[in-house]
Amino acid sequence: xxxxxxxxxxxxAALSWAAIRLVVERGYDAVLVEDIAxxxxxxxxxxNNYFSGKAEAVASRHLDRCLRIADGLGERPAAEPLWEAxxxxxxxxxxxxxxxxxHPRPDREAxxxxxxxxxxxxxxxxxxxxxxxxxxxxxxxxxxxxxGTNPATDMYxxxxxxxxTAAINVASQHYYVGGGADRGQIGxxxxxxxxxxxxxLPPP
Amino acid sequence: xxxxxxxxxxxxAALSWAAIRLVVERGYDAVLVEDIAxxxxxxxxxxNNYFSGKAEAVASRHLDRCLRIADGLGERPAAEPLWEAxxxxxxxxxxxxxxxxxHPRPDREAxxxxxxxxxxxxxxxxxxxxxxxxxxxxxxxxxxxxxGTNPATDMYxxxxxxxxTAAINVASQHYYVGGGADRGQIGxxxxxxxxxxxxxLPPP
DNA sequence: ATAGGAAAGTGCGTGCCACGCATCTTTGCG
DNA sequence: CGCAAAGATGCGTGGCACGCACTTTCCTAT
Numbered sequence: 001x002x003x004x005x006x007x008x009x010x011x012x013a014a015l016s017w018a019a020i021r022l023v024v025e026r027g028y029d030a031v032l033v034e035d036i037a038x039x040x041x042x043x044x045x046x047x048n049n050y051f052s053g054k055a056e057a058v059a060s061r062h063l064d065r066c067l068r069i070a071d072g073l074g075e076r077p078a079a080e081p082l083w084e085a086x087x088x089x090x091x092x093x094x095x096x097x098x099x100x101x102x103h104p105r106p107d108r109e110a111x112x113x114x115x116x117x118x119x120x121x122x123x124x125x126x127x128x129x130x131x132x133x134x135x136x137x138x139x140x141x142x143x144x145x146x147x148g149t150n151p152a153t154d155m156y157x158x159x160x161x162x163x164x165t166a167a168i169n170v171a172s173q174h175y176y177v178g179g180g181a182d183r184g185q186i187g188x189x190x191x192x193x194x195x196x197x198x199x200x201l202p203p204p
Numbered sequence: 205x206x207x208x209x210x211x212x213x214x215x216x217a218a219l220s221w222a223a224i225r226l227v228v229e230r231g232y233d234a235v236l237v238e239d240i241a242x243x244x245x246x247x248x249x250x251x252n253n254y255f256s257g258k259a260e261a262v263a264s265r266h267l268d269r270c271l272r273i274a275d276g277l278g279e280r281p282a283a284e285p286l287w288e289a290x291x292x293x294x295x296x297x298x299x300x301x302x303x304x305x306x307h308p309r310p311d312r313e314a315x316x317x318x319x320x321x322x323x324x325x326x327x328x329x330x331x332x333x334x335x336x337x338x339x340x341x342x343x344x345x346x347x348x349x350x351x352g353t354n355p356a357t358d359m360y361x362x363x364x365x366x367x368x369t370a371a372i373n374v375a376s377q378h379y380y381v382g383g384g385a386d387r388g389q390i391g392x393x394x395x396x397x398x399x400x401x402x403x404x405l406p407p408p
Numbered sequence: 409a410t411a412g413g414a415a416a417g418t419g420c421g422t423g424c425c426a427c428g429c430a431t432c433t434t435t436g437c438g
Numbered sequence: 439c440g441c442a443a444a445g446a447t448g449c450g451t452g453g454c455a456c457g458c459a460c461t462t463t464c465c466t467a468t
Contacts, residue, residue, distance in 0.1 A: 004435060033425070043447050048426060052326070082407050122256070125337070126330035133333055147407045152382070155397055158374045160405050166366035174359050193359055200404030201364050203286050203351045208415070208464060237454070247418050252455060417462070
């Protein structure tokens with residue numbers, strides 16, 4: 001990768017991170033595109049070369065995460081059962097790295113509160129869902145490779161991808177919106193949700 | 205219901221219908237909020253008393269449809285198995301009424317082409333997904349009633365609702381984006397998708 | 409029946425935003 | 439070293455979301 005592309009990725013990451021940080025800290029409406037661009041050290045006009053709007057910038061980290069899930073699924077051993085491979089590909093993307101867990105930041109509750117507010121903004125919800133949905137194509141392709149099905153003709157791989165997205169959405173919502181953000185591990189919720197979906201959701 | 209509420213519903217329906225018709229005919233960017241308001245016989249300012257933007261107006265019919273699914277599910281006999289009730293609640297909402305099938309309009313292919321274009325607009329995709337997701341609360345409540353589970357504490361009813369949405373999305377996409385909009389019935393795709401999801405999506 | 413008040417519709421003004429276009433700067437390569 | 443392509447920037451414009459104040463319409467309680 002040349003200098004060109006790596007700088008582009010760095011700018012994109014800086015913009016996305018700045019967008020999230022500022023929105024969590026100040027609230028969605030109180031953050032201007034100008035602020036985000038400034039925080040990322042770039043011109044306001046350049047912001048729109050990367051994202052079509054504030055909401056897309058905020059959701060782009062979720063998009064990247066879902067695309068990494070598709071990649072991760074493609075790299076699981078072929079002998080592994082499908083849903084086990086899915087779980088192994090999904091969970092790591094939602095477990096905070098050591099750089100987060102090492103710092104038990106005192107403002108964690110403020111951060112979570114800001115996150116909740118951010119996720120309650122309609123435009124953010126919409127763009128987040130769209131990000132996940134657009135990544136489903138890549139996930140479906142990986143599922144197609146693994147199961148020998150064709151995403152263009154069979155619904156099966158697309159259904160699996162959409163079901164995975166659904167499980168992720170429900171688990172995330174249960175974790176953040178419901179009061180789970182304090183006591184439980186989100187990874188456990190994810191595993192639970194994915195197992196239930198893969199079991200066909202029979203009435204209990 | 206008083207005159208007040210029925211007028212409100214009529215205005216909302218008129219705005220939503222006008223938005224869809226104009227966007228399908230002319231393309232998303234070529235339609236101004238002013239045009240939609242004019243076609244609905246209402247002031248431009250009033251448009252924003254009903255919808256936060258063009259995209260939400262376009263997606264509102266899908267929102268209504270998903271909410272009717274929740275209602276319909278609540279009215280299925282309690283003895284009916286859950287997933288059978290779901291299928292019976294979902295399918296009728298996607299089968300065109302006799303007022304559509306009676307008229308084999310000559311411009312049907314143009315309409316479908318416009319529809320495809322409309323569904324390809326990012327803002328429309330995002331708002332459509334958000335509409336379905338917000339209706340999931342109602343669907344989850346109905347599932348909770350039927351199965352004796354609590355949407356506030358258990359993920360199960362929310363997972364069912366999200367899985368239903370996922371199946372609807374995949375079947376719709378397969379029908380419109382894929383070439384199924386001409387030969388097949390969308391109802392068959394929906395039944396197939398819902399059955400696969402309820403069977404746990406085992407690899408074929 | 410009617411008066412009072414709530415709810416909906418409207419007009420205006422404002423600030424933000426998405427994006428086309430032209431220009432300048434940086435990068436990769438011969 | 440110099441050139442062509444890609445990216446960053448500045449400017450201008452049309453549109454949009456929404457707060458606010460005012461008018462109109464409808465419901466309700468006396």
